[in-house]
Each structure stands twice: as C-alpha cells, then as structure tokens.
Amino acid sequence: MQTFLQQVINGLSLGSIYALLALGYTMVYGIIKLINFAHGDIYMIGAFWGYYVINTYHVDFFVALLSSMVVTAGLGMLIEFLAYRPLRHSPRITALITAIGVSYFLENGMSFLFGANTRDFPQAVAQRNYQVAGITVSNIQVLILVTAVILMVGLQLIVQKTKMGTAMRAVAVDPEAAALVGIDPNHVISFTFGLGSALAGAGGVLIGLYYNSIDPLMGMTPGIKAFVAAVVGGIGSIPGAAIGGFLIGLLETGVQAIGLSAYKDAAVYVVLIVILVILPSGLLGKNVKEKV
Amino acid sequence: MLNVTNLQVNYGAIKAVQGVDFTVNDGEIVTLIGANGAGKSTVLKTISGLLRPKAGSVTYGNLDLTKLSASKIVAAGIAQVPEGRHVFAGLSVMENLKMGAYLQPKHQADQLAVVFDQFPVLKERRNQDAATLSGGEQQMLAMGRALMARPKLLLLDEPSMGLAPIYINKIFAIIKAINASGTTVLLIEQNAQQALQIADRGYVLAAGTVKLTGTGTDLLNSEAVRAAYLGG
Numbered sequence: 001m002q003t004f005l006q007q008v009i010n011g012l013s014l015g016s017i018y019a020l021l022a023l024g025y026t027m028v029y030g031i032i033k034l035i036n037f038a039h040g041d042i043y044m045i046g047a048f049w050g051y052y053v054i055n056t057y058h059v060d061f062f063v064a065l066l067s068s069m070v071v072t073a074g075l076g077m078l079i080e081f082l083a084y085r086p087l088r089h090s091p092r093i094t095a096l097i098t099a100i101g102v103s104y105f106l107e108n109g110m111s112f113l114f115g116a117n118t119r120d121f122p123q124a125v126a127q128r129n130y131q132v133a134g135i136t137v138s139n140i141q142v143l144i145l146v147t148a149v150i151l152m153v154g155l156q157l158i159v160q161k162t163k164m165g166t167a168m169r170a171v172a173v174d175p176e177a178a179a180l181v182g183i184d185p186n187h188v189i190s191f192t193f194g195l196g197s198a199l200a201g202a203g204g205v206l207i208g209l210y211y212n213s214i215d216p217l218m219g220m221t222p223g224i225k226a227f228v229a230a231v232v233g234g235i236g237s238i239p240g241a242a243i244g245g246f247l248i249g250l251l252e253t254g255v256q257a258i259g260l261s262a263y264k265d266a267a268v269y270v271v272l273i274v275i276l277v278i279l280p281s282g283l284l285g286k287n288v289k290e291k292v
Numbered sequence: 293m294l295n296v297t298n299l300q301v302n303y304g305a306i307k308a309v310q311g312v313d314f315t316v317n318d319g320e321i322v323t324l325i326g327a328n329g330a331g332k333s334t335v336l337k338t339i340s341g342l343l344r345p346k347a348g349s350v351t352y353g354n355l356d357l358t359k360l361s362a363s364k365i366v367a368a369g370i371a372q373v374p375e376g377r378h379v380f381a382g383l384s385v386m387e388n389l390k391m392g393a394y395l396q397p398k399h400q401a402d403q404l405a406v407v408f409d410q411f412p413v414l415k416e417r418r419n420q421d422a423a424t425l426s427g428g429e430q431q432m433l434a435m436g437r438a439l440m441a442r443p444k445l446l447l448l449d450e451p452s453m454g455l456a457p458i459y460i461n462k463i464f465a466i467i468k469a470i471n472a473s474g475t476t477v478l479l480i481e482q483n484a485q486q487a488l489q490i491a492d493r494g495y496v497l498a499a500g501t502v503k504l505t506g507t508g509t510d511l512l513n514s515e516a517v518r519a520a521y522l523g524g
Binding site: 176 | 383
C-alpha cells in the first residue's frame with residue numbers, strides 16, 4: 001500500500017508536467033487543427049532559459065519560472081508568425097511537416113549554439129524530503145504539483161472568463177462565424193500559441209528542478225508523451241489534456257514500479273494505440289466527423 | 293451606401309457569381325431572391341470579406357471592401373447573420389452576444405439592453421448554452437449577436453430557413469423593426485413572397501446573374517417572378 005501511494009505521488013509530479021505540455025498541444029489543435037510537434041522543444045528552451053538565468057543572475061525559482069514563461073510565450077508566438085502563419089491556407093499536412101521541421105531546427109540549433117552535452121540544472125530550491133505515513137514526499141514534488149495546479153486553474157480562468165479566452169473558444173467552435181463578429185483570427189491564434197508555450201516553458205523549468213539534468217533533445221520524448229496525453233484526454237479538450245497528463249504520468253511510474261522500467265515508454269504508446277482503437281475521440285473529446 | 297459592380301466570384305472551378313450589379317441605399321431594405329445555387333450567399337460572403345472576388349468591385353461609402361479583412365469590414369459597420377445561424381455552441385447566450393460586441397466593448401452594455409429589448413427570450417435564456425436553443429431562438433441569437441456590433445448595414449442570409457411558420461412571421465417583423473430603428477438591411481431569401489413584402493427594392497438572381505429588378509411591390513406582381521418563385 002505504501003509503495004502504491006509512493007508511486008501515486010511520483011506519478012502525479014511527473015504527470016503534472018505532462019499535463020502542462022498537453023494543454024499546449026490541445027489548445028493549438030483546438031484552434032488551428034495543427035499538431036505542433038515543436039511543442040516539446042519549447043519546453044526544452046524553457047528549461048535552458050531557467051538554467052541560464054539561475055546560473056548567471058542567481059535568481060530564485062519563481063523569477064526563473066515566470067521569466068521562462070514570458071520568453072517561451074514570445075518564442076511560441078514568433079514561431080507561429082514565421083513558420084505557421086504563411087501556411088494558414090495550405091493543406092494541413094504542410095503545416096504538420098513544417099512543425100516537425102521547426103522541432104529539428106530548435107533541437108539542432110540549440111546543440112549547435114550551446115553544445116549537445118547534458119548539463120546539471122542548478123538547484124534553485126534545496127531538496128528536502130518529508131516522511132508522511134511512511135511515504136517520502138520531497139518539497140520539490142509538492143512545488144511541482146502546486147505550481148502546475150495553479151497554472152491550470154489560471155488557464156481555466158483565462159479561457160472561461162476573459163474576452164480573449166471567450167474569443168478562443170469561439171474561433172475553435174466556428175472560425176467563420178468568429179470572423180463575422182470581427183474577431184481577427186491571427187490575434188487569437190497568436191494568443192493561443194503564447195499561452196500554450198508559456199505553460200511548456202514552466203514545465204521545462206519544473207522538470208529541470210525535478211530531474212536535475214537538461215539537454216537539447218530533452219523535449220522529444222516528453223513532447224510525444226504529452227501529445228499522447230492530449231489524445232487520451234480528447235484532443236481539443238482542455239480538461240481532457242490535464243486528466244490525460246496525470247494519467248500518463250501515473251501509468252509511467254506504475255510501470256516502473258512493477259519492475260518494467262525498460263518498457264515505460266512502450267506502455268505509453270500502447271495506451272495511445274488502445275485509445276485510438278476503442279475510443280478515438282479520447283476521454284472528453286467530442287466525436288466529430290471529419291469533413292472531407 | 294453599398295455598391296456592387298460587375299461582381300464575379302469563383303468557388304474553385306465553379307463560376308458561382310458571373311457579373312452581378314446592385315446597390316443598397318441608406319435606410320432601405322433590399323432583398324436578393326432566387327433559387328438555391330443562384331449565387332446569393334456567395335455575394336453576401338464576398339461583401340463581408342469571407343470570399344474574394346475574381347473581378348468587379350464592392351464599395352461601401354468610399355471603402356473598397358474587397359481589400360479589407362472580415363474584421364475590418366465589421367469595424368466599418370457591416371454585420372452579417374450567416375446562413376444556418378452559426379451560433380457559438382458551447383458558449384452561453386450571453387457570451388455569444390458579448391462576442392458580437394467584440395470590436396465595440398464600450399457600447400456592450402447599452403447594446404445589450406437594446407438586443408434584450410428586441411429579443412426578450414434571449415434575456416431569459418442568457419445563461420444557457422447556445423446549442424440548446426431551438427432553431428427560432430438560435431436565429432434570434434444570431435441576429436442579436438450581429439446587432440451587438442452596432443451595424444449600419446445588416447446582412448441577413450436566409451433568416452427564415454428551416455423555421456416554424458410562427459417564427460418566420462416573427463423574424464420578418466423584427467427585420468422591419470430593426471430597419472425602422474435606422475439600420476439598412478440587405479436580405480437574402482428563398483422565401484420570396486415574404487421578403488418582397490417587406491423590401492423597398494429587390495433583385496432576382498438566377499445562375500449567377502441579376503435577371504430582374506424593381507420595387508418589392510413590382511416584383512411581387514411581376515408575372516415572371518410569380519411563375520418562377522411564388523408558385524404561379
């Protein structure tokens with residue numbers, strides 16, 4: 001039982017990071033039907049920014065987190081403007097392949113500029129472990145979980161209560177009618193990229209703190225797992241992405257706990273296949289028939 | 293107010309509109325009538341900037357609408373109620389109306405009072421998901437949403453389509469009331485009889501061109517229109 005609870009704690013910490021990433025995938029998909037494969041690399045840039053400001057300016061964790069969110073939001077909007085906006089009226093596959101290109105560009109660009117080696121993420125928060133009823137919980141795990149939950153609640157408030165958030169939902173459900181009430185789709189798409197990328201940047205700083213090591217290719221696997229999380233939750237659904245992220249995190253730590261560490265990634269992809277076969281629209285997704 | 297000259301619009305290889313001319317003067321109700329596929333909706337979508345013409349001009353005052361984005365056209369004072377209503381499903385009635393005032397945040401509260409006055413049912417249902425409204429209520433919401441933008445020119449695309457007769461009469465009465473309060477109306481209808489009854493002038497479209505034009509009464513009494521659209 002203790003082992004089980006221990007794994008739940010570990011799974012929730014990891015899952016909250018997948019959830020932050022999955023939200024960006026699902027929001028961008030909801031608005032422009034693009035799987036932004038460069039999203040995991042935004043998370044990598046977020047981690048590198050955190051590494052840089054903590055080492056160079058000795059800022060504390062919160063400054064690193066917030067500044068990283070600002071930088072990645074700007075980067076996400078810039079990528080959308082330069083790479084995806086010119087393809088707005090192209091076939092979807094063109095934008096998808098471009099997203100893969102952007103992903104390679106960011107990974108190899110960072111390797112070229114700063115080296116491909118793995119580096120230690122500075123410990124901006126000293127780790128302390130607490131024993132609660134026989135379970136070890138670190139202050140960093142609590143910090144990750146609390147930060148992720150606050151960000152998700154904040155996102156929900158933005159999407160549900162603000163004018164821009166309402167416009168996002170309007171564009172997602174009916175882009176043509178949104179244009180007819182005067183919503184400029186470019187503003188909304190840009191805002192969506194900024195919001196999603198800021199969450200990815202936050203996830204990058206949090207994972208640096210949790211795993212202590214970062215490298216230019218660190219976004220590949222979490223990026224794909226977060227994509228799986230978004231599909232599991234129902235792509236396009238914001239609560240679905242959060243739930244999917246936690247489920248994938250729990251699954252991964254669970255598989256490790258029963259001694260199948262080598263298969264933890266495979267388990268995630270098995271879930272993707274199973275979901276696509278038995279529940280193609282995910283847990284909370286709407287079953288919408290594609291128009292051809 | 294609105295001048296459409298030699299408008300030609302293609303849908304891919306299909307020539308949907310092949311040289312249409314008409315004008316809408318300040319304060320009028322003008323209707324474009326014609327069978328399905330005559331090109332009526334295409335004309336309207338071109339005016340509101342969703343489609344770009346192959347040739348011809350669309351001017352509003354001294355603005356060339358073919359050069360403006362849909363958002364700029366709304367800002368210039370033209371709002372469209374799309375065919376099939378297209379309310380934002382998943383958003384409440386209130387959120388739908390607020391989105392209508394997207395470019396007019398300062399006038400949102402005043403305009404909301406005007407719209408609720410015109411459509412009391414929307415006030416009752418303001419917290420409901422727009423998708424749960426009946427067809428007639430959705431049509432009222434779509435019209436209310438367009439009015440939230442405080443348009444000088446209101447474009448209506450088939451507002452009576454698929455509605456129960458009781459709602460059809462109501463919708464046409466409301467269009468007259470909107471016009472009486474100072475909004476110019478361009479109305480597209482398959483329901484030629486009722487459209488011509490409230491219109492100052494009408495244009496009959498067929499196969500992408502204007503076949504006939506005249507005052508509403510003239511067209512109602514015209515043999516050709518009666519034979520083609522009013523069932524003899």
